[in-house]
Amino acid sequence: MNTKHKSFLLPHHFQIVGWILFTIVLLWGVFVMATWQDIDLNKFFIVDKWFLFVMYTFLFLAAGLVGLSREKQEDEYISNIRASSLAITAYITIIWFVVYSIFDSMVSQFGKGIDVFQSTEQWALFRLHYNPQVLYSFLLYIIIFKSRLIINRWRVRHEK
Amino acid sequence: MKNSIRVERAKLRETQQNLADAVGITRQSVHAIENEKYVPSAVLAIKIARHFGVKVEDIFFIEDTD
Numbered sequence: 001m002n003t004k005h006k007s008f009l010l011p012h013h014f015q016i017v018g019w020i021l022f023t024i025v026l027l028w029g030v031f032v033m034a035t036w037q038d039i040d041l042n043k044f045f046i047v048d049k050w051f052l053f054v055m056y057t058f059l060f061l062a063a064g065l066v067g068l069s070r071e072k073q074e075d076e077y078i079s080n081i082r083a084s085s086l087a088i089t090a091y092i093t094i095i096w097f098v099v100y101s102i103f104d105s106m107v108s109q110f111g112k113g114i115d116v117f118q119s120t121e122q123w124a125l126f127r128l129h130y131n132p133q134v135l136y137s138f139l140l141y142i143i144i145f146k147s148r149l150i151i152n153r154w155r156v157r158h159e160k
Numbered sequence: 161m162k163n164s165i166r167v168e169r170a171k172l173r174e175t176q177q178n179l180a181d182a183v184g185i186t187r188q189s190v191h192a193i194e195n196e197k198y199v200p201s202a203v204l205a206i207k208i209a210r211h212f213g214v215k216v217e218d219i220f221f222i223e224d225t226d
Contacts, residue, residue: 073185073186075184075185075186075189076185076189076200076201076204077185077186077188077189077192077193077198077200078186078188078189080198149188152188152191152192153188155191156176156187156188156191159191
């Protein structure tokens with residue numbers, strides 16, 4: 001069905017490229033982390049920053065290719081699932097952002113007085129890895145969208 | 161919104177895949193419409209009705225709650 005909603009999505013083969021890139025980046029990430037102890041500790045922070053920069057850049061690119069390209073057969077129902085998955089992601093992101101902001105201000109205000117994170121150092125570590133970055137939201141959208149598609153396909157296959 | 165697509169399909173002894181191919185949608189979409197989990201657009205509703213050779217209102221029924 002040729003409808004206007006298709007126009008902003010990339011062709012399906014971009015998704016294949018995205019998945020290949022995604023797999024390569026993840027495998028590379030696992031490899032680097034597995035060999036982490038071999039890295040010279042004097043250069044640790046330089047390597048760490050470089051590693052994260054490359055990792056995030058390519059993960060963003062892969063996530064963009066996967067999330068913004070058409071399914072093999074994209075019709076209005078699939079587009080509907082795509083739109084509602086984006087809405088669910090937006091709700092989760094907003095809730096996460098609010099909860100995160102409250103905790104962030106509480107930790108900043110009361111420092112070590114808060115029991116949830118025993119010390120501000122722990123909070124700083126948490127903050128580094130779980131702050132509400134766009135990448136996490138986008139990955140969340142891909143997970144929600146793809147899992148809903150898989151569940152739908154499974155239901156159709158197992159219909160009596 | 162209720163519909164009688166399953167009945168119309170049964171009359172023609174047609175599979176969900178046949179209907180999906182005929183109107184240019186996925187089998188998932190046919191399944192979702194038949195089970196009233198998704199209400200099709202006007203364009204798709206007309207295409208489905210034309211495929212079965214009936215009027216749209218003969219195949220899709222509005223409920224009081226709609």
